[in-house]
Amino acid sequence: MRTVAAIAGVELRRFLRDRSNLFFVFVFPLILVVLIGSQFGAGSSSGRVVISGADSSLRSALVAELEEADVTVSYAAPDAASEQIARGRVDLGLELTDAAAAAFDADEDLTVVVTSSSSGGAITTRQQVDRALNSLQLRLRQEAALVGAGADPAAVDEALETAGSQVVAPSVTVTSESSVSEAFAGASGFTVGASAQVLLFVFLNSLAGSATLIQARKYRVVARTLAAPVAPVQVIGGEALGRWVIAMVQGLYIMVGTALLFGVEWGNLALSTLILAMFAAVAAGAAMVLGSALDNDSAASGLGVGLGLVLAALGGCMLPLELFPDTLATVAHFTPHAWAYEAFAEVTRRGGTLADIAVELGVLLAFAVVLLALGSVLLRRSLARAI
Amino acid sequence: MLEVEAVVRRFGDLTAVDGISFEIAPGETYGLLGPNGAGKTTTISMIAGLLAADSGAVRVLGEQMGPSRVAGKRHIGLVPQDLAIYPELKGRENMNFFGRLQGLGGKELATRVDEVLDLVGLTDRAGDPAKEYSGGMKRRLNIGIGLLHRPTLLILDEPTVGVDPQSRNAILESVEALSGEGMAVLYTTHYMEEAERLCDRIGIVDSGQLQAEGTRDELIRLIGGLDRVRLDGSGDLAAAADALGGLAAVEQVDADRTGLSLAVRDAPTAVAELVTRATAAGVTLADVEITRPNLEQVFLHLTGKALRD
Numbered sequence: 137m138r139t140v141a142a143i144a145g146v147e148l149r150r151f152l153r154d155r156s157n158l159f160f161v162f163v164f165p166l167i168l169v170v171l172i173g174s175q176f177g178a179g180s181s182s183g184r185v186v187i188s189g190a191d192s193s194l195r196s197a198l199v200a201e202l203e204e205a206d207v208t209v210s211y212a213a214p215d216a217a218s219e220q221i222a223r224g225r226v227d228l229g230l231e232l233t234d235a236a237a238a239a240f241d242a243d244e245d246l247t248v249v250v251t252s253s254s255s256g257g258a259i260t261t262r263q264q265v266d267r268a269l270n271s272l273q274l275r276l277r278q279e280a281a282l283v284g285a286g287a288d289p290a291a292v293d294e295a296l297e298t299a300g301s302q303v304v305a306p307s308v309t310v311t312s313e314s315s316v317s318e319a320f321a322g323a324s325g326f327t328v329g330a331s332a333q334v335l336l337f338v339f340l341n342s343l344a345g346s347a348t349l350i351q352a353r354k355y356r357v358v359a360r361t362l363a364a365p366v367a368p369v370q371v372i373g374g375e376a377l378g379r380w381v382i383a384m385v386q387g388l389y390i391m392v393g394t395a396l397l398f399g400v401e402w403g404n405l406a407l408s409t410l411i412l413a414m415f416a417a418v419a420a421g422a423a424m425v426l427g428s429a430l431d432n433d434s435a436a437s438g439l440g441v442g443l444g445l446v447l448a449a450l451g452g453c454m455l456p457l458e459l460f461p462d463t464l465a466t467v468a469h470f471t472p473h474a475w476a477y478e479a480f481a482e483v484t485r486r487g488g489t490l491a492d493i494a495v496e497l498g499v500l501l502a503f504a505v506v507l508l509a510l511g512s513v514l515l516r517r518s519l520a521r522a523i
Numbered sequence: 524m525l526e527v528e529a530v531v532r533r534f535g536d537l538t539a540v541d542g543i544s545f546e547i548a549p550g551e552t553y554g555l556l557g558p559n560g561a562g563k564t565t566t567i568s569m570i571a572g573l574l575a576a577d578s579g580a581v582r583v584l585g586e587q588m589g590p591s592r593v594a595g596k597r598h599i600g601l602v603p604q605d606l607a608i609y610p611e612l613k614g615r616e617n618m619n620f621f622g623r624l625q626g627l628g629g630k631e632l633a634t635r636v637d638e639v640l641d642l643v644g645l646t647d648r649a650g651d652p653a654k655e656y657s658g659g660m661k662r663r664l665n666i667g668i669g670l671l672h673r674p675t676l677l678i679l680d681e682p683t684v685g686v687d688p689q690s691r692n693a694i695l696e697s698v699e700a701l702s703g704e705g706m707a708v709l710y711t712t713h714y715m716e717e718a719e720r721l722c723d724r725i726g727i728v729d730s731g732q733l734q735a736e737g738t739r740d741e742l743i744r745l746i747g748g749l750d751r752v753r754l755d756g757s758g759d760l761a762a763a764a765d766a767l768g769g770l771a772a773v774e775q776v777d778a779d780r781t782g783l784s785l786a787v788r789d790a791p792t793a794v795a796e797l798v799t800r801a802t803a804a805g806v807t808l809a810d811v812e813i814t815r816p817n818l819e820q821v822f823l824h825l826t827g828k829a830l831r832d
Binding site: 138139142143145146149150153154352355356357359360361362363364365366367368523 | 568571572573574590591593594596597599601603605606607608609610611612616620621623624625626628652668
């Protein structure tokens with residue numbers, strides 16, 4: 137066992153000693169967690185709106201409604217506003233013309249020009265803007281109705297305020313019928329992005345790191361290792377353990393880092409770690425297969441990155457699995473990522489138990505067994521090639 | 524200490540090693556000479572237990588060698604021809620890793636690593652990554668790793684390839700010192716002078732077979748063992764040839780326009796008498812040159828090709 141641990145230890149040391157890994161292992165994952173988390177995590181929907189048009193009662197009333205809905209409002213001249221929209225710096229632009237402001241003051245119908253950007257938050261922000269405009273419209277109609285019924289226009293505002301303060305707002309409970317919104321319910325902050333990035337980087341960096349297996353053969357270190365009182369099975373065990381430890385270090389780093397920096401909640405820690413451990417075993421097996429099948433370390437590194445990205449995208453690590461069309465979702469389940477993603481979702485968002493993720497863990501175990509077995513056979517053959 | 528008995532190893536239709544046999548005694552340095560593709564590395568791989576022999580046997584201190592036989596490997600220190608080190612790891616880290624594979628650990632490992640670093644002159648650079656070492660330093664690290672567990676048989680596969688003269692000399696001195704301490708050494712090289720300097724016995728390998736084996740002098744005797752002496756001068760060269768041809772040490776004399784060429788036994792001893800007789804016969808000598816047969820000539824004689832072909 138000491139020999140196996142020594143081989144695993146030296147693999148981890150080499151992985152951490154590689155300076156090019158520092159960015160891709162320790163910095164890049166956290167950046168992506170922020171990006172994806174801000175897109176899909178709950179609380180990430182506060183929109184950004186730029187308003188062009190002179191100060192007016194219409195503008196004040198609309199801004200008050202938008203800010204109450206947590207929308208960030210900025211002001212710009214029409215040209216500057218257009219540029220911000222075109223560059224996606226804001227989700228929407230609202231043009232409040234002088235005519236619209238005058239119509240608002242005269243309690244008449246008015247037109248507001250809304251321009252959407254191509255940003256991901258444009259649709260959600262549009263809903264918030266529509267809700268604010270509807271609210272203003274309702275207020276106008278209430279005032280018109282009171283004036284039409286003979287009320288003093290000067291007293292209408294005060295009367296509506298008084299009435300509003302005396303009416304107890306009805307309690308409305310909304311039950312979501314949307315599977316997507318249900319899926320993300322309970323996903324606080326960056327949870328969605330964090331679990332996806334754990335899977336993406338554990339697998340991708342494991343595959344890219346498979347190049348060290350080839351280098352060990354190239355450096356003739358394998359021959360020297362086998363000339364020591366070491367059985368080939370110990371070398372294979374050490375290499376497998378080394379790959380698994382590397383994958384665990386990567387995964388645990390993202391889990392701990394996102395918990396500390398972004399407050400990501402990982403649910404039951406024992407279960408989350410178990411999912412990671414199982415997925416790391418799958419990644420270790422895949423790395424052994426790649427590093428044993430190829431003899432060119434640059435090719436293995438490049439192929440590893442490519443495969444890692446494709447499988448991650450297919451497995452729900454770039455766009456959440458819940459947003460996949462049915463066919464693509466079915467295809468996604470040929471990747472281990474999708475199973476691990478669902479297991480993480482169950483534990484982190486819905487407080488799932490071991491029984492709830494038993495199927496996912498079982499599938500991951502099957503992936504791991506098959507890949508580790510295949511990797512061991514191929515590695516044994518590659519060791520013979522190295523002598 | 525090492526017994527190699529009629530080992531054969533085939534790769535498909537190619538018989539890389541074809542019935543090689545030799546032995547090495549404790550404290551003996553044995554040189555294995557042969558051109559590229561002669562079967563040296565395959566033979567070494569079988570001795571080190573990396574490859575299984577198709578037939579024949581290799582035993583180290585009575586232990587059978589083979590890929591799955593661990594016991595015998597404890598007695599062997601292998602220094603491969605290629606630099607078998609992790610370049611991104613520090614010198615000390617490389618030694619710690621391979622020391623652990625040899626079963627060393629804790630204080631014993633730390634002490635031994637310090638000793639070997641000192642032995643190979645890398646103590647000051649032990650904390651630097653191996654990739655920052657010069658070629659000679661890497662070679663010394665490569666050799667040091669093979670010595671960590673105090674092997675009884677050290678296998679050095681062309682350890683001085685690509686090494687500067689100073690490091691090369693340091694390596695040769697180290698091998699001489701280790702041999703002096705009783706370690707058996709199996710040494711392969713392309714450099715004939717290294718074999719002549721270090722090896723007690725030499726085996727010449729070609730086409731997977733051991734062509735000849737013995738001490739340097741025994742091998743030279745295989746090709747007649749005569750030294751060549753050239754006497755350049757003027758005068759009565761024919762008379763001198765007659766006078767010298769009668770000496771017991773002289774096997775052959777040829778006179779030409781500028782001097783005499785002789786085939787002589789033990790030229791360093793006989794040369795004074797040759798000069799005296801030639802001068803007495805009326806020759807004025809301008810130059811005397813002795814050429815002794817070396818292993819290169821033996822190799823050429825046995826295999827029909829130069830060692831570095």
